[in-house]
Amino acid sequence: MRRRSPVTAALAAVAALTLTPALPAAAAAENPTFTPDLHTGQPSGVTMQDGVVQLAPTAEPTPLDPPTDQPEPPRIGMLTLPPHRLAAAAGTVRPELAAEQPKDTSTAVDVRARRADGRWSEWVPADPGQAATLHEPSAEIQLRLVLTGTAAAGPTVRGLRVTPTPVDRLRLAARPxxxxxxxxxxxxxxxxxxxxxxxxxxxxxxxxxxxxxxxxxxxxxxxxxxxxxxxxxxxxxxxxxxxxxxxxxxxxxxxxxxxxxxxxxxxxxxxxxxxxxxxxxxxxxxxxxxxxxxxxxxxxxxxxxxxxxxxxxxxxxxxxxxxxxxx
Structure with a gap:
């Protein structure tokens, strides 16, 4: 089957569990909620105008397969935002979207973290209103908007607020x-x-x-x-x-x-x-x-x-x- 093209397997592959030091409680004040600029980023299948992101009419089904007699997958567009530096390492990230979602459409946010070895973790999907747990504590994160719709309708994103939560207790860390x-x-x-x-x-x-x-x-x-x-x-x-x-x-x-x-x-x-x-x-x-x-x-x-x-x-x-x- 043909398809076109879809967060760290290394994170996923847990070899052993070790304790990592807790960060000071005061670090909570160092990572305030921030609002990413939706005028910037790498778009794919979306349009950006005046800080509003919409599914583009040209967005293709994902996965993209040759036409068949089977149902067409949803059309997906993405906006990959620039990496963001935090004042202190965070353990979780909670994104909140201001979005309009007609029937059969949806919006989501993926987040990934810069690992201690300098590479990026896999992307972690964040459920609406829920915090996504990073694969390891990190002071650099990146977010990706994901807009899903149909040939007839698509969602609109008007804003994004992100709340990183610092590591405030001992946590288990994955060794790849x-x-x-x-x-x-x-x-x-x-x-x-x-x-x-x-x-x-x-x-x-x-x-x-x-x-x-x-x-x-x-x-x-x-x-x-x-x-x-x-x-x-x-x-x-x-x-x-x-x-x-x-x-x-x-x-x-x-x-x-x-x-x-x-x-x-x-x-x-x-x-x-x-x-x-x-x-x-x-x-x-x-x-x-x-x-x-x-x-x-x-x-x-x-x-x-x-x-x-x-x-x-x-x-x-x-x-x-x-x-x-x-x-």
Whole structure:
């Protein structure tokens, strides 16, 4: 299946639990609520005017698949805001949106943190009005607005308030395991001329991948989340994650059950689409109620699929999820 493209697996992979020192209670006053500037940021599938963010008429379905007789997934647009420095390390972040949401539309906020090793954590979805727990305490965070709608209607965001909560007690911190490596079925994305979830326009010989969760979606033009893919013929290549799919958008299957966003009952490393296709899991349907017609857990852009890896047809490949730990 083709799809275009979707937060730290390393965070997710808990090897051991250790105590980290508490910050002074006075730090609470050092991280006041702030209001991000919605005039700035990296848009994808959204329009920005006078601080108002709306789903663009050109926003494409995510995952983007070739037309079929099955229901079309929702249209998703995103605005990735610039990183924000805090006065003190925060443990949780609570975003509050001022938004208008017609029927069949929604808004959400993803947040990620700069880790102690300098890399970004995976994106953590923040439920409306709820605080998102960062993978580790951090004094630098980044937020991403996610607007979901249909061809007929989309939401409007007029404001965002963010309240970071400093670490005011001993907390458990995750130590990443070794890099996650899994064998999954790969399909060719194709879809030249369409736009990925992060706003990249797909070219004929492109080099990127799509994974079925926006937790590991890199901002456009970056390789914050990348994979190493090895084909059965022994050829390997590296590529950034620039799209979300195939099939699902909430399936971070590389994460352990304690962190996996959906389908925690499945073994780590098993995509929901694979379980649906092979075993009839979820009635053989994806998260949108579509019949799963192949077990794909990763999509490969054409230049990666044909050129770098030399694949002639869809195949099982070995994938190393490079942000999940250190070799």
């Amino acid at each position: 395991l070794a890099l996650q490596t899994h064998k999954v079925f790969a399909t060719r994305e194709g879809l030249v001329g369409h736009t990925t979830a992060n706003g990249h326009v797909i070219t004929e010989n492109d080099h990127f991948v799509a994974l079925p969760s926006r937790r590991a979606l890199s901002p456009r033009g970056t390789d914050d989340y990348s994979v190493k893919v090895c084909a059965p013929n022994g050829r390997c290549a590296w590529a950034p994650v620039w799209d979300v799919g195939p099939w699902n958008t909430r399936d971070d299957y590389w994460n352990p059950p304690s962190v996996r966003q959906n389908w925690a009952e499945l073994p780590q490393g098993t995509p929901q689409s694979q379980a649906a296709y092979r075993d009839g899991f979820n009635g053989g349907l994806d998260q949108f109620g579509r019949k799963v017609r192949n077990p794909a857990g990763i999509d490969l852009a054409d230049g990666l699929f044909r050129g770098a890896l030399g694949l002639k047809d869809n195949a099982y490949v070995t994938v190393v999820y490079l942000w999940t730990g250190r070799a």
